[in-house]
Amino acid sequence: MAISTAARVAANTDPEVNERIRRRTEQSVLYCAGAGPRAVAERLAEVEREWDVERVIETEAPLMALSGIALGATVHRRFFAVPGVVAAMLFLHAVQGWYPLLPVFRRLGLRTREEIHEERYALKALRGDFAEAAAARGADAQKRADAVLRAVRR
Amino acid sequence: MAELIAPSTGRVEAHTADAVNERNRRDTEMRVRGYATRPEAELTRRLQELDAEWDVERCLQTGASMLTLFGTAMGATVSRKWFALPTAVMGFFLQHGVQGWCPPIEVFRRLGVRTADEIAEERYALKALRGDFDDVEPAAATAPGGQ
Numbered sequence: 421m422a423i424s425t426a427a428r429v430a431a432n433t434d435p436e437v438n439e440r441i442r443r444r445t446e447q448s449v450l451y452c453a454g455a456g457p458r459a460v461a462e463r464l465a466e467v468e469r470e471w472d473v474e475r476v477i478e479t480e481a482p483l484m485a486l487s488g489i490a491l492g493a494t495v496h497r498r499f500f501a502v503p504g505v506v507a508a509m510l511f512l513h514a515v516q517g518w519y520p521l522l523p524v525f526r527r528l529g530l531r532t533r534e535e536i537h538e539e540r541y542a543l544k545a546l547r548g549d550f551a552e553a554a555a556a557r558g559a560d561a562q563k564r565a566d567a568v569l570r571a572v573r574r
Numbered sequence: 575m576a577e578l579i580a581p582s583t584g585r586v587e588a589h590t591a592d593a594v595n596e597r598n599r600r601d602t603e604m605r606v607r608g609y610a611t612r613p614e615a616e617l618t619r620r621l622q623e624l625d626a627e628w629d630v631e632r633c634l635q636t637g638a639s640m641l642t643l644f645g646t647a648m649g650a651t652v653s654r655k656w657f658a659l660p661t662a663v664m665g666f667f668l669q670h671g672v673q674g675w676c677p678p679i680e681v682f683r684r685l686g687v688r689t690a691d692e693i694a695e696e697r698y699a700l701k702a703l704r705g706d707f708d709d710v711e712p713a714a715a716t717a718p719g720g721q
Contacts, residue, residue: 425629426625426626456713460713478631481667482664492657503645504646504650506642507660510639511636511643514639533631533690533694537697545707545712546710546712546713547713550708550710553707554708554710565609
């Protein structure tokens with residue numbers, strides 16, 4: 421019943437925005453492929469620090485909720501509705517993927533973890549991490565599995 | 575405690591007991607070795623399972639939002655003291671967003687809930703086994719700047 425974890429944000433994003441994010445990832449990989457190993461290494465380090473859309477929501481939502489509670493305690497009880505609304509939206513996001521600020525975050529170019537992984541593993545492939553695994557094609561299965569595991573963990 | 579604002583990759587693993595990280599690593603390793611001898615259709619099926627798997631962020635979001643909703647409802651109807659619950663939950667959730675740790679992380683991780691990065695490790699290992707990366711040419715071979 422619940423939507424798949426990998427698809428839940430993209431499924432709730434304007435297809436045009438998904439496409440724009442995809443093209444930007446492609447351009448980055450293309451650029452690094454032409455610019456050589458230094459550019460690949462630098463971009464990999466950047467990608468490891470990149471804030472994905474879940475992390476941004478997990479920072480924004482509690483800030484909103486805590487502000488609501490503080491205002492509820494000091495200004496007017498009505499503000500106590502804020503944590504309720506934020507929590508309801510967060511629950512919806514967790515289960516189904518939608519979130520009121522999602523269109524804004526996605527238009528700002530915030531990527532999902534899966535989109536970031538796509539670039540990260542493309543860069544790893546460009547770096548040659550998978551070369552040994554490719555060479556082990558047709559060799560015995562355990563040798564290939566070992567090479568693959570080394571590749572994803574490099 | 576590491577940096578105040580942790581880098582995104584590895585921030586939950588950095589706050590997980592070594593034994594639990596190690597167990598997840600070994601499980602992935604065993605599965606990848608197992609799939610190395612199986613037909614492509616089975617790898618593809620496992621890849622679909624991985625897309626559906628709930629990672630630790632999704633579990634935390636669900637738990638934190640339910641507790642906050644409950645606490646807020648009790649605060650509005652029973653006693654204002656109940657607002658301490660959403661305050662604590664959202665405070666820890668904020669800490670999780672920034673640093674990668676909050677109390678339920680311990681529980682979820684021990685229950686075997688994986689991070690999206692751990693899931694991706696298995697996903698891309700299976701893709702590599704399937705041969706998805708077999709005709710990639712490394713950047714070094716073609717770039718003018720390469721060694």
